Amino acid sequence: MDISTSGNRITIEGNIKSVSDYQSIKSTIDSVTAQNKTIIIEVKDSISITSSVIGYFNKVILKDSVDIQMKIGNPQLLELLQDLNLASVFKAIKA
Numbered sequence: 001m002d003i004s005t006s007g008n009r010i011t012i013e014g015n016i017k018s019v020s021d022y023q024s025i026k027s028t029i030d031s032v033t034a035q036n037k038t039i040i041i042e043v044k045d046s047i048s049i050t051s052s053v054i055g056y057f058n059k060v061i062l063k064d065s066v067d068i069q070m071k072i073g074n075p076q077l078l079e080l081l082q083d084l085n086l087a088s089v090f091k092a093i094k095a
Helices: 019-033 051-062 075-083
Strands: 002-006 009-013 038-043 067-072 092-094
Touching (some): 002 019, 019 051, 051 067, 075 092
16 A cells, blocks of 8 residues: 655545554644645555544544545445445545
8 A cells, every 4th residue: 555645635546454554544643734624535446445444534524523535446445435434424426
């Protein structure tokens, strides 16, 4: 997995699957949300997302009051978020 930032936009390429992926996402979001209360997360091609990342996104939204907007490249991942009733929470749309 590769992660990059530009302003309030975070781009994730590759599959999100390991603990190190979670730690990279967490530290990146922490640094971006220090400057921005609205962030855009673009998940280019991951087919899944770990429960730890989902939990962290929920914490950032509900506890830290950060507005997350997700752009999902893989239709299977978008469908998964819809099935889990998380698409509206994460404001997830097809990229």
